[in-house]
Amino acid sequence: MEKKDMVEIEGIVTRTHPAGFFRVLLDNQETILASISGNIRQKSIRILVGDRVKVELHICDLTRGRIIHRFRKAKS
Template sequence: MRRAKRGQEAGAIEIEGTVVESLPNAMFRVELQNGHQVLAHISGKMRMHYIRILPDDRVVVELSPYDLTRGRIVYRYK
């Protein structure tokens, strides 16, 4: 788990996970390393650069401390 860096939302928590399924409206169900599942959408920069997210991809999810069941996918591992 990492804390926010420059250019990220203050107080956001970053954690790695694996995409379990793709949902409508560019939403994804991601299983985190600790076993929890969250609903995540793609960050604006990833959408702008047409980075595709598929099931079984390893990703970094940024979670808000206010709602730990939703997040934003900020990085896809190669």
């Protein structure tokens, strides 16, 4: 897949599933099923419910995606 066929959008993790899958509520109020990218898996970055993430979607299937970045939470 080429990079031009991908769309990046932000959202919030709402639910976890086994084997590294997550339900993500996107900023446009759509819910998708997203998996973890290899880079996040390799660096053992934990993703929890409520985390803000950046998801990469392919233009052919906008219901499934790949989590490519987890944003840090603001310190209170």
